[in-house]
Amino acid sequence: MKLxxxxxxxxxxxxxMLLCTPVSAVEFHRHLDSLSLSTADHTxxxxxxxxxxxxxxxxxxCLECHTEAARQVHRTKHWxxxxxxxxxxxxxxxxxxxxxxxxxxxxxxxxxxxxxGYDWKDKxxxxxxQEHVDCLVCHDGTATYKKLPPGAGHPAYKxxxxxxxxWPKVDLGHVARNIKNPDRHNCGQCHFEGGGADAVKxxxxxxxMVHPSESLDVHMASGPGQLNxxxxxxxxxxxxxxxxxxxxxxxSDAHGFDYPLPDDFPATCSSCHGLEPHRKNKKxxxxxxxxxxxxxxxxxxxRERATKMWWDWSTAGRKDKDGREITRKDSTGLPVYVTxxxxxxxxxxVAPEYRWFNGNMNQITxxxxxxxxxxxxxxxxxxxxxxxxxxIWPFKVHRGKQPYDTETKRxxxxxxxxxxxxxxxxxxxxxxxxxxxxxxxxGMPYSGKYGFVETEMYWPINHMVAxxxxxxxxxxxxxxxxxxEQLCGIYLPGRDxxxxxxxxxxxxxxxxxxxxSAHGAIRYFTNRNKGKGGHQ
Amino acid sequence: xxxxxxxxxxxRFWHWMQAIIILGLLFTxxxxxxxxxxxxxxxxxxxxxxLAFGLLGFILLAFFWYITTGDFRQYLTEGNLLEKIMLQVxxxxxxxxxxxxxxxxxxxxxxxxxxxxxxxxxxTLIGLPMQIVVGFIYYYFNELVAFGMPSSWLAPxxxxxxxxAYLLIGFVVMHVYMTTTGHTLTSNIKAMITxxxxxxx
Numbered sequence: 001m002k003l004x005x006x007x008x009x010x011x012x013x014x015x016x017m018l019l020c021t022p023v024s025a026v027e028f029h030r031h032l033d034s035l036s037l038s039t040a041d042h043t044x045x046x047x048x049x050x051x052x053x054x055x056x057x058x059x060x061x062c063l064e065c066h067t068e069a070a071r072q073v074h075r076t077k078h079w080x081x082x083x084x085x086x087x088x089x090x091x092x093x094x095x096x097x098x099x100x101x102x103x104x105x106x107x108x109x110x111x112x113x114x115x116x117g118y119d120w121k122d123k124x125x126x127x128x129x130q131e132h133v134d135c136l137v138c139h140d141g142t143a144t145y146k147k148l149p150p151g152a153g154h155p156a157y158k159x160x161x162x163x164x165x166x167w168p169k170v171d172l173g174h175v176a177r178n179i180k181n182p183d184r185h186n187c188g189q190c191h192f193e194g195g196g197a198d199a200v201k202x203x204x205x206x207x208x209m210v211h212p213s214e215s216l217d218v219h220m221a222s223g224p225g226q227l228n229x230x231x232x233x234x235x236x237x238x239x240x241x242x243x244x245x246x247x248x249x250x251x252s253d254a255h256g257f258d259y260p261l262p263d264d265f266p267a268t269c270s271s272c273h274g275l276e277p278h279r280k281n282k283k284x285x286x287x288x289x290x291x292x293x294x295x296x297x298x299x300x301x302x303r304e305r306a307t308k309m310w311w312d313w314s315t316a317g318r319k320d321k322d323g324r325e326i327t328r329k330d331s332t333g334l335p336v337y338v339t340x341x342x343x344x345x346x347x348x349x350v351a352p353e354y355r356w357f358n359g360n361m362n363q364i365t366x367x368x369x370x371x372x373x374x375x376x377x378x379x380x381x382x383x384x385x386x387x388x389x390x391x392i393w394p395f396k397v398h399r400g401k402q403p404y405d406t407e408t409k410r411x412x413x414x415x416x417x418x419x420x421x422x423x424x425x426x427x428x429x430x431x432x433x434x435x436x437x438x439x440x441x442x443g444m445p446y447s448g449k450y451g452f453v454e455t456e457m458y459w460p461i462n463h464m465v466a467x468x469x470x471x472x473x474x475x476x477x478x479x480x481x482x483x484x485e486q487l488c489g490i491y492l493p494g495r496d497x498x499x500x501x502x503x504x505x506x507x508x509x510x511x512x513x514x515x516x517s518a519h520g521a522i523r524y525f526t527n528r529n530k531g532k533g534g535h536q
Numbered sequence: 537x538x539x540x541x542x543x544x545x546x547x548r549f550w551h552w553m554q555a556i557i558i559l560g561l562l563f564t565x566x567x568x569x570x571x572x573x574x575x576x577x578x579x580x581x582x583x584x585x586x587l588a589f590g591l592l593g594f595i596l597l598a599f600f601w602y603i604t605t606g607d608f609r610q611y612l613t614e615g616n617l618l619e620k621i622m623l624q625v626x627x628x629x630x631x632x633x634x635x636x637x638x639x640x641x642x643x644x645x646x647x648x649x650x651x652x653x654x655x656x657x658x659x660t661l662i663g664l665p666m667q668i669v670v671g672f673i674y675y676y677f678n679e680l681v682a683f684g685m686p687s688s689w690l691a692p693x694x695x696x697x698x699x700x701a702y703l704l705i706g707f708v709v710m711h712v713y714m715t716t717t718g719h720t721l722t723s724n725i726k727a728m729i730t731x732x733x734x735x736x737x
Contacts, residue, residue, distance in 0.1 A: 283581065286678040388687070475577035480570055491691035494570040494577060498695040505702030512706040516713035519628075526633040 043177045052172035055118045055154055056131040061176065063130060070130035072240040078116045080127065083247045091247050091363055097378050099400045099455045100195040100311060103366070103413035106441040109152040110417040114190035121152045123441075136172070137189060141180030145170055146189070150417065184220060185210045187231040199305040203350060203396035204463040208304035216303055218467045236266040243267055249460055251292065251359035251383070252391050267462075269293040290385075290490065292357070292393045296472040297465050300349045301396055306334055310345035311400035314452035317429045340416075340426045342401075352394030352461050354487055358383035361458070366444065369409045370453065375399075378457040385489025392487065394461040401454050403435060407447030413438040537719075542647045543731045544607075550598050551728055557591045558704065560584075565701050588671050595664060610648055611657050620650035632717060642735045659707065667700040 034041070042048055047061045063070055073079050081104070083092035093111075094104050104111045112120040118132045119125065126132065134153060136145050147155050149162050156167040192198060192207045199206030214221035219229040235244045244250075244267030253268035256275040265271065273293070278284035287296075301307065318339060320326055325339035334346045360382035370376045383390030404411045414431065415438035418424030423437030431450060439446035477484040478494030485495070543551070564584035567574045574580060602608040613620065623639045628651075631639070640649040648656065673680060674693050681687045718724035719734050727733030 281582070283585070283675075289678065473576070473578065474581065475573070478568070478570070478577050491694050493568055493694060496691070496694075497569065497698070498691070501695045501699045501702070504699060505705075508702050508706040509709070512709040516710060520713065520716070522633055527635060 037181065042179050045177070048173065048176045050173055052176065054157060055134055055136065055172070058172050058176050059118075059131045059133055059135055062135045069135065069240070070133040073116060073133045074127070074130075076116075076240055076242065077245065077247075078240075078242070079133065081115065083245070085247070085363075089363060089365060091365075095365065097364060097366055097411045099378055099398060099402050099457045100201060100308075101416065102313075102402055102411075103438070103442075105413045106415040106438045107417040110150050112152050113147045113149050114194075115153045118153045136175050136179070138182045138186050139179040140175050140186060141178045141183070142175050143185050145175045181230075182232055182237075183230050191231075195308060199302060200308045201398075202459055202463075203301040203307040203352075204298065204459075204461045206302070206305045206307070209463065214467055215470060216466075217464050219465060234267045234271075244462075246460055247361070249357075249359050249361070251357045251393060252389050269297075289388075290391055292391045294461055294465070295354060295392050295394050297468070298352070298394060298461050298463070299466055299470055299472050299476075300351055301394075301461055301464055302348050302350050303464060304348075306332065306346035306348040307350065307396065308344055309347045309350070309396075309398060310343070311341070311398070311402075312343040312452075313403060314342060314401045316340060316342035316425070317431075319429075339429070350396065351483060353397050354392050354394055354484055355381045355458070356383035356385055356387075356390040356487070356489065357381040357393035357395075357460070358387055358390040364411075366411050366413065366442075368411075370404065370411065372404065372406070372409055372451070372453045375454045375456055376404075378455050380456075380458055381460070392484070396459040396461060397456050398459065399454065399456045401452045403431060403450045404453050405435075405447050406449045406451040408445065412446060412450060413442050413444070415441065537734055539732050540642065540644055540735055541731050542642065542644070542727055542733050544605075545731070546601055547607075548728055548731060550594060550601070554591070554594050554598075557587050557594065558708070560587045561591065562701060562705060562708070569698060569701075585675060588668065588675070591664070592668055592672075595660070595668070598660075610646070611653050613650055613653055617650060617654065621654060624649050624651040628717070642733065655707075663700070663704070663707075667697065667704065670697045670700065 045065075047064055052058045052061070059070065077083050077092055081092045081094040082090060085091055097103065101107065101111065108123075108125075109121050116134050116137060117125075117129075118134055134147075136155075137147060145155055146167065147153055148160060148167055155170040155172075158169050160167040160169075188205070188207060188210055191202070191205050192209060194201035194205070199208075209217060209220060211222045212220050214223065214226055219227050219234075222228045232242070235242050237243070243265065250265040250268050253263070253265055253270045254275070255263040255265070256270050258266055258271040263271075270277070270288075270293075275288060276285045277288075277293075315337070316339065318326060318337075326337060327335055327339070328337040330336050330346070334344070336344050336346075338344070358381075361379045362377070362382050363379045364370065364376070381393065381395065402411070403414055412435045414434040415422070415424045416426050416434065418427060420427040422428070423430070423433045425431065425434035428434065432448070435450050436446060436448070472483070475494065476482055478492060480495055482495060484492060561584060563574060564580040564587065566572065567580040568577065568584060575583070620640075627636065627639050630636075638649070640646070642649075670693060673685075674697055677685075677690060677693070715724040715728075716722075718727075723734055
């Protein structure tokens with residue numbers, strides 16, 4: 001136990017005596033050029049001096065030197081899309097329910113455009129194949145390598161047009177000769193575009209983060225003199241294993257600084273900032289035990305681009321009077337109705353919702369029996385105030401309506417993507433058929449009856465950390481009708497009061513004021529009658 | 537009519553500093569309690585904490601002064617205290633309206649009436665120390681929880697701190713009103729500023 005007074009005042013006194021200001025964080029992140037980063041210049045490699053015809057051909061060249069790289073990738077959830085949980089549930093993109101595009105099963109060639117592999121078209125994909133690992137999507141240093149949206153993970157090998165958008169042929173040799181450690185645009189290709197397009201899914205991750213301003217993200221700001229940190233500066237990767245997953249989040253890092261002794265959770269704020277990060281106002285450090293850093297330091301999400309807040313599949317399928325698909329857009333050009341997908345609602349600069357969170361996400365699966373009489377929580381953060389490992393965390397809550405089996409009370413996996421006549425909803429617009437085909441493909445029972453149920457899904461917020469000047473003001477929470485109005489379990493000064501105390505207080509204050517007023521008035525009248533102002 | 541020197545320089549300085557600090561604490565405290573928006577929450581909270589250290593300092597200084605100068609004797613009473621208090625209470629309830637003289641005369645060795653003695657003694661020895669202790673428990677809550685205090689005490693401590701604050705407002709209101717019951721409406725306040733008061737012979 002430290003001595004609070006000495007611990008607080010002595011350092012301040014000493015530092016003011018020595019007139020030293022804290023060293024700017026930029027000093028610790030010096031600019032690195034290519035020579036300081038790598039012992040190998042890939043433009044000089046003989047294996048790479050050619051025009052590659054396909055992704056796997058590049059991977060074979062990579063593996064000639066990086067012999068174990070593909071086997072490392074095979075162990076990651078970037079490859080398996082499968083995360084076994086301690087409670088026996090099998091999660092990961094391949095298995096979870098979500099309320100965006102619902103399920104990967106049956107829609108592979110579209111969904112797997114974000115897989116770190118090539119050719120995952122259907123269930124027959126070989127997860128042991130080394131040459132099908134996609135090295136370039138993460139290591140492309142040219143920002144020219146893009147995977148085709150419905151390409152099962154392949155980039156454009158010739159100039160291609162998809163949904164009216166041009167996808168120029170990727171020069172694989174050029175990309176292979178200019179590989180780098182992953183930068184923001186590499187991770188962002190999938191993580192900024194989750195849910196099918198920019199800014200849809202997370203709320204705190206979108207393409208504005210490729211070159212963010214300081215006010216958008218103080219760590220990743222890439223202007224002169226700014227920190228210019230990349231994703232892997234916090235998600236410190238070893239052996240291709242990227243730490244920091246929303247399946248196994250770390251809601252409270254009691255270990256603190258990762259120097260000199262690191263823990264297994266490098267992506268937490270306290271790994272770099274320690275457990276007493278506020279130097280000037282000690283009271284703020286008292287908040288850390290119960291409030292995640294993100295709660296105050298990410299005042300709003302989707303600060304530059306609107307994120308999707310509502311997706312109602314139940315209204316999908318409407319066409320205009322000529323039988324053509326409809327796309328309605330709002331004034332900013334964002335779609336609010338698309339025949340294939342239903343109604344959307346978007347929001348910019350969104351205040352997150354706050355919940356107690358101990359790091360465990362309660363996830364439902366396609367095997368869970370749901371209660372369709374109320375809003376179904378696809379996942380929800382576990383935790384409560386009384387439990388000391390829970391902290392108040394910010395979440396983006398994405399809400400919507402999606403199909404479920406009204407008999408078995410389970411969520412269903414509609415086939416969405418596929419050619420006309422395959423039963424795919426986006427081609428045939430028949431829910432019954434698409435669910436039947438999708439469930440059959442997944443090998444799951446389906447009663448034949450479906451309905452739509454409202455759902456909500458929680459996305460923990462970690463990114464878009466604002467400069468400290470923009471952190472939440474105290475009164476955002478310490479007030480009546482503040483951001484934590486609904487969060488129970490803890491006494492919050494400025495929000496809470498004991499009614500008995502308040503009534504006693506009112507009686508005391510009002511009583512004393514009225515009492516002295518009455519006393520004064522009586523004195524005035526009685527003394528006036530005697531014609532005297534004071535006492536003799 | 538006679539002029540007596542009742543309040544030494546230190547006493548006047550201490551009184552007014554404590555008055556400013558307590559009013560500041562009440563103002564910032566009520567803002568932190570969410571009753572109004574005055575300066576802003578963060579500044580109110582920081583100012584409140586700084587003033588708390590100030591109040592603690594002044595109270596300790598006052599104890600030191602009273603003990604070393606022997607002036608604490610002003611607060612001691614002889615004989616039946618209750619009877620004397622009731623005399624004073626009767627004066628405020630009845631006598632004052634009939635223009636009766638004060639039951640206890642002020643002079644250099646006895647400037648406080650029995651009701652004042654007991655009130656100020658309770659305030660200085662029990663009320664304010666209790667509020668300060670509760671306040672510091674509130675301020676050092678995390679440290680105390682680390683020492684083993686149950687974290688569920690936060691709300692009761694906050695309630696108690698709030699309750700004592702409301703009682704203190706009641707005291708301040710009555711205290712200010714009482715200053716008008718001297719020889720003239722302002723003679724008590726003047727005395728607390730200059731040290732000199734006109735008292736009944």
